[in-house]
Amino acid sequence: MTTLVEGYDAVLLDLDGVVYLGEQPVPGAAEAIARLHAAGVPVGYVTNNASRAAVEVAALLNRLGVAAAVDEVITSAQAAARLLAERFPPGTPVMVVGSAALRAEVAAVELVPVVEAGLAEAVVQGYALTVGWTDLAEACVAIRAGALWVATNTDATLPSPRGPLPGNGSLVAALATALGRGPDVVVGKPEPTLLLAAAAARGARRPLFVGDRLDTDIAGAHRVGFDSLLVLTGVHGRADLAVAPAEQRPTFVGADLGALFAEPTAGS
Incomplete structure (x- = not known):
């Protein structure tokens, strides 16, 4: 039997809704990823969620039984x-609307994280539980003064054991309403930047991308020319797939990550 994963040189996995929900493991995910590792298939973990540092994400995965x-x-x-860092010289003040992890990443590339509009030449907005009205107001002032507005992602919701909850896209939309326009740059899926970086990091020329959202994961894979697998453990299900536009239709569809080791089921 030919399995779905055969023919790909890496598997790139979205996390929320694919490997875990909040901090709860998706049933069978750890076992499927262990099979990938045992088969020597390079694995990359790709997340639009900017609330955790990479080291925190890896630690969470390991706590859930996923070697990462x-x-x-x-x-x-x-x-x-x-x-x-590609657009601004070291020492440039950047207003960070988001988590400590996002601030740390900005500092790591020798930019200066700030929390007030002041002289900020850019605003970077990512998901955090602590983001509130004051943060959005300061960002509004900075952007109106000419700061570049970068959103880490625009996922309207986050999957959780209680169902979809407001994500960074909901907060970006609130700021966009106040400004009358959207961000200058969006980094996460479905934009190409994150997926291309993930494939390059794994040295992959023909990766398979696995996600649970049609509008970000599958649309992002489509945009960069990667084959995709929609798993039905997160946000979108078969009813959503039935009415999805062409650019949001996956190459394959499966109940969960176990589909990687089954015969392929076409997504359209």
Whole structure:
């Protein structure tokens, strides 16, 4: 029997809704990833969620029984910081709307994280439980004054054991409403930056990307020319797939990560 994973030189995995929900493991995910490792298939963990540092993501995965090294993880916070470092010289003040992990990534590329509009030349916005009205107001002032607005991602919701909850995209939308426009740059899926960086990090020329969201994961894979597998353990299900536009239709669909080792089931 030919299995789905055959023919790919790496498997790139979204996390929320694919490997875990909040901090609860998706049933069978750890076992499927262990089979990938045992078969020598390079694995990359790719997340739009900018609330955790890569080392924290790797630690969480290991607590859930998934063997993960820090260099296998790439987050939208890392990708956003690298993009800012390409555009601004060291020492540039960057207003950070988001987590301590996002601030640390900005500092790691020799930019200066700030929390008030002041002289900020850029604003980077990522998900954090602590983001509130004051943060959005300061960002609004900075962006209106000419600061570059970078969003780590625009996922409207986050999957959780209680169902979808507001994600960074909901907070980006609130700021966009106040400003009358969207971000200058979005780093995470479905934009190409994060997925291309993940494939390059694993040395992959023909990766398979696995996600649970049609509008970010599958659309992102489609945009960069990667084959994709939609798993039905997170946000979107078969009813959503039935009405999805062409650019959001996966190459394959499966109940969970066990589909990697089954005969392929076409997604359209």
